[in-house]
Amino acid sequence: MERSGVGTSPGAVRPDAVGFRPLYRQVYDMLLRRLADAVWQPGQILPSEGQLAAELGVSQGTVRKALDALTADSLLVRRQGRGTFVAEHDDKQSVFRFFKLRPDGEGTGMPTSRVAAIAEAAANADERDRLALAGSARVVRIERTRALDGRLCLIETISVPVALFPGIAGLDLPNTLYSLYASRFGITIATASERLKAVVLPPREAVLLEVEAGTPALEIDRIAFDLEDRPVEWRRSTCLTESLHYLSVLR
Amino acid sequence: MERSGVGTSPGAVRPDAVGFRPLYRQVYDMLLRRLADAVWQPGQILPSEGQLAAELGVSQGTVRKALDALTADSLLVRRQGRGTFVAEHDDKQSVFRFFKLRPDGEGTGMPTSRVAAIAEAAANADERDRLALAGSARVVRIERTRALDGRLCLIETISVPVALFPGIAGLDLPNTLYSLYASRFGITIATASERLKAVVLPPREAVLLEVEAGTPALEIDRIAFDLEDRPVEWRRSTCLTESLHYLSVLR
DNA sequence: TAGTGGTCTAGACCACTGC
DNA sequence: CAGTGGTCTAGACCACTAG
Known part of the structure; x- marks a missing residue:
């Protein structure tokens, strides 16, 4: 896979850069941005791992790692067999x-x-x-x-x-x-x-x-x-x- | 890889069992046991991921997942390029x-x-x-x-x-x-x-x-x-x- | 039964440490 | 330079959910 998939903009992976930012971290930030911009509303379902991976041009495993991190931060809820949802805070x-x-x-x-x-x-x-x-x-x-x-x-x-x-x-x-x-x-x-x-x-x-x-x-x-x-x-x-x-x- | 590598004892993976226990969870428990039994002392270095994987008969990725979980629980400290250590509580x-x-x-x-x-x-x-x-x-x-x-x-x-x-x-x-x-x-x-x-x-x-x-x-x-x-x-x-x-x- | 997330593997390559 | 953990990939299969 081409790393340029996530973007050649500032912040993309540059092997010799002082501050190394892993791909999954960039994916995390992109998804976090969408959450902050309310692209996906609380309670709403996200695209599947495969869809996100295809859209972002990274492997499913990399998307998974970003989604897992967002879940650990209580921003997403993942339910096996159903999907990944934006966390709600009123339950x-x-x-x-x-x-x-x-x-x-x-x-x-x-x-x-x-x-x-x-x-x-x-x-x-x-x-x-x-x-x-x-x-x-x-x-x-x-x-x-x-x-x-x-x-x-x-x-x-x-x-x-x-x-x-x-x-x-x-x-x-x-x-x-x-x-x-x-x-x-x-x-x-x-x-x-x-x-x-x-x-x-x-x-x-x-x-x-x-x-x-x-x-x-x-x-x-x-x-x-x-x-x-x-x-x-x-x-x-x-x-x-x-x-x-x-x-x-x-x- | 043969799943029996982690053991055919009670608790091993049985696909049709009611309580499914993932492999990395079993590895986690085994390593936790060794920590509880003080097999490895605080501050001491653990075998590398590869060595543990070979010993336990699982893939390196599975060992990694268990080690990451133990690290999240503050029981281990991982340092890139050096190794994995038992956490110390006096620093x-x-x-x-x-x-x-x-x-x-x-x-x-x-x-x-x-x-x-x-x-x-x-x-x-x-x-x-x-x-x-x-x-x-x-x-x-x-x-x-x-x-x-x-x-x-x-x-x-x-x-x-x-x-x-x-x-x-x-x-x-x-x-x-x-x-x-x-x-x-x-x-x-x-x-x-x-x-x-x-x-x-x-x-x-x-x-x-x-x-x-x-x-x-x-x-x-x-x-x-x-x-x-x-x-x-x-x-x-x-x-x-x-x-x-x-x-x-x-x- | 199709689709989702969850697990597991094998292998390549990168970043970091210390000799 | 060798050895460690860290990242990324591709693919297989499993567990769970819902129509």
Whole structure:
């Protein structure tokens, strides 16, 4: 097979180049680009390995390696005998990919949400810093509470750039925001980084969570990144952990 | 190639069996067994892909797939042009695989330890539960404090079964316990599960951490598992998070 | 039964390391 | 330069799904 099949453009394989970029990596990037550009919608089926291989002019094994990598990154789902699909993030399994609070004892641990406030404003210094925004950027701030198995446990403020989510302030927000981000704005949350601290619950949050002030609480500071690794959401959650915990699995 | 190369024992490929077990999975299990049995020591080089393939009577590609899986599980390290090595857990990178506390600002974040107490005792109900021990089992309890960049930040109690770690109470304990587990007792920590809660620092811990009682603290309850997924260590840590945080990356 | 992904093989060649 | 892991290919066959 001719390597020029993937392109002689910058980035194609050049044996003596300092930065060697394997073919399957180039295929990975091309497919990732299509996902980022929403060429294929979540839930939709992709062409078969053979079709993609023929289209891109590489072997099926090389396409397979790229598809496997995208699957490992949770961007695709492969089902033997059926096909390869764009991953959806609103099914029960996917919710817990980014929601790590679990009940201590029994219970499904399925979270529910109630929006307390939503407003647009100029981004403050913290928001500009965390979301890599320009000085003039505007954000939408969403404040909401969440419950686990009907039990109020969390209050959080979510900041997103207006530029990326135009009109989000006027929408009816679902329980799982990330599926809305994907379906309505074409933004897929690929990874997130959380910083956890133990704090004393501030008076205002104590009122909203209906507990006495001074209670210890878990503060979660999350930045969520899209497929191109850009920060697209900043979220600060304050959680009561009396009857629940944050689950972290180390591998 | 004859499939019987990997063995006609139970678990070998049987095309019509209900539970189909791929060849590379069998190779994975065989190599995992050798790692668990400490046939190859941490840091030691493995035979080359070709040698393993010849020995096991499978193709090099199949061995490669098994080695890649073991590498993904952080049990092996592969270095192009050099070879495949058993992973070590005492280098700087590996320390942070299981230690998720980071300084808020600058600093290396390299932890240090000081053992406060170490004693053997009959396992209590919690320990028997968490470590899946019999009623008569005994454990060693280690209490120690840890500091980040010279700053005292954590106190923890570690319980391990005496049966798995004979004589550990008499040893000089290093900063990174898991490398001791591997080198001295042949036990490799493969995964760990942590449950985090926000609590009010108890009086006793407050004294040992040299802060006032009532300070909020992060409580981390960890169970660590070995290569065969047996719980081998229970650890409860209480951390001050005033100038540091727990880092969790979601993918 | 046709089509998909999953496994396995054999062989060629490339990139990297160390002697 | 020899030896290692890494990439890529082509082709055969297996397991699974759905019409």
